[in-house]
Amino acid sequence: MLRTPGAWTFLIPGFLARQPFAMLTIGIVLLVQHTTGSYGTAGIVAAVTGVSMALFAPQSGKLADRFGQRAVLLPGVLLHAASVGALTALALADAPLWALFVAAVPAGASVPQVGPMVRARWAAKLDGSPLMSTAAAFESVTDEFTFVVGPVLATALCTGVHPAAGLIAEATLTLAGGLFFAAQKRSQPVPSRSGGGAHEKHASALSIPGVRVLAVALLGIGSVFGGMQVSMTAFAAEAGNPGINGLLYGIFAGGNMLAGIVCGTVAWKIGPRRRLLAGYIGLTLFASGLWAVHSAPLLAGLGLLVGLCIAPALITGYTMVETLVPATARTEAFTWLTGAVAFGQAMAVTVAGRLTDAFGSSAGFLVPLGGTALALIVLVTLRSRLLPPSSGRVAARGVGHRVPVTVD
Numbered sequence: 001m002l003r004t005p006g007a008w009t010f011l012i013p014g015f016l017a018r019q020p021f022a023m024l025t026i027g028i029v030l031l032v033q034h035t036t037g038s039y040g041t042a043g044i045v046a047a048v049t050g051v052s053m054a055l056f057a058p059q060s061g062k063l064a065d066r067f068g069q070r071a072v073l074l075p076g077v078l079l080h081a082a083s084v085g086a087l088t089a090l091a092l093a094d095a096p097l098w099a100l101f102v103a104a105v106p107a108g109a110s111v112p113q114v115g116p117m118v119r120a121r122w123a124a125k126l127d128g129s130p131l132m133s134t135a136a137a138f139e140s141v142t143d144e145f146t147f148v149v150g151p152v153l154a155t156a157l158c159t160g161v162h163p164a165a166g167l168i169a170e171a172t173l174t175l176a177g178g179l180f181f182a183a184q185k186r187s188q189p190v191p192s193r194s195g196g197g198a199h200e201k202h203a204s205a206l207s208i209p210g211v212r213v214l215a216v217a218l219l220g221i222g223s224v225f226g227g228m229q230v231s232m233t234a235f236a237a238e239a240g241n242p243g244i245n246g247l248l249y250g251i252f253a254g255g256n257m258l259a260g261i262v263c264g265t266v267a268w269k270i271g272p273r274r275r276l277l278a279g280y281i282g283l284t285l286f287a288s289g290l291w292a293v294h295s296a297p298l299l300a301g302l303g304l305l306v307g308l309c310i311a312p313a314l315i316t317g318y319t320m321v322e323t324l325v326p327a328t329a330r331t332e333a334f335t336w337l338t339g340a341v342a343f344g345q346a347m348a349v350t351v352a353g354r355l356t357d358a359f360g361s362s363a364g365f366l367v368p369l370g371g372t373a374l375a376l377i378v379l380v381t382l383r384s385r386l387l388p389p390s391s392g393r394v395a396a397r398g399v400g401h402r403v404p405v406t407v408d
Contacts, residue, residue, distance in 0.1 A: 219371065
């Protein structure tokens with residue numbers, strides 16, 4: 001896969017540009033909790049950012065499909081840096097909650113969708129190739145590396161330097177990395193306005209039933225990320241060692257990354273729907289024990305097991321996009337899935353923050369369980385909608401099927 005011509009021209013810039021992504025939510029939680037003393041308030045502000053991202057990310061992806069990724073990235077990263085700077089200044093100035101909301105909306109809406117853009121570049125390079133599954137696993141590993149590094153870095157900066165240092169670093173790194181990635185013009189997919197019929201150019205990826213099912217399912221994974229972030233932060237504070245939060249979350253995300261590496265090396269004989277269901281069954285099973293854990297080593301171990309189950313589900317979901325969605329709408333489809341994770345994370349941060357304020361970190365850990373259980377029910381009920389159209393199927397090493405797209 002790495003020998004694909006032109007791959008390295010977007011891999012390294014894409015890797016650097018997405019590193020700050022996992023710093024935003026935890027940076028907001030740590031700063032606002034410091035200035036207000038409430039995890040619930042911090043969770044609400046972080047949730048506004050997440051909801052805003054979830055609502056605007058698909059529109060960003062749709063614009064990238066039509067006009068090119070560079071045209072969307074350049075103004076986006078500038079707006080994001082300014083919005084995060086404003087949010088940070090308002091929090092430090094003890095501004096009212098409504099003012100934090102006003103700044104949180106553009107901060108979330110402008111989060112650069114580098115991960116979906118890199119996946120769209122892989123899809124353009126590997127269209128119809130069995131290596132697409134490997135690329136999806138590789139991207140999941142890269143994403144999870146950011147969730148290992150990001151929370152640890154943000155926590156270290158917020159607890160060791162200044163409560164605002166995590167968000168300042170996030171804005172700075174997003175601006176620098178986003179501009180670097182935007183400069184890689186040759187590897188971006190050809191904008192859809194330059195080819196294809198009118199219907200193909202303007203059809204929304206969300207009009208495809210399978211994409212809707214995957215988006216709902218990925219809300220569950222978002223609930224795991226959000227619930228774990230808030231609850232682990234509170235758990236570390238209750239234990240009298242706030243700095244351990246980054247380590248605990250890093251172990252959880254490290255399990256996800258390890259599972260992603262394994263998934264990328266396997267030539268699957270099990271169909272994608274079964275893999276998706278198996279991942280969610282494991283998630284629900286291991287998440288059911290989080291609320292009862294009261295020691296850091298046990299929480300780290302169970303968090304590792306939860307993390308190991310995320311990658312198979314997430315990788316399979318992103319891989320299935322190639323079988324369900326035409327090339328002219330893939331960036332949008334990927335951003336719907338990424339937005340669903342962000343929306344689930346935002347809701348989980350809010351609910352877990354409220355539960356943690358009222359009942360402690362153990363109650364917050366019920367959020368990942370509830371989110372994954374509901375997602376599993378949806379998948380079991382609507383799994384038939386994840387099949388690609390019957391016409392034009394082409395087998396691809398057990399990964400799924402590709403629907404050929406004719407481009408004029």
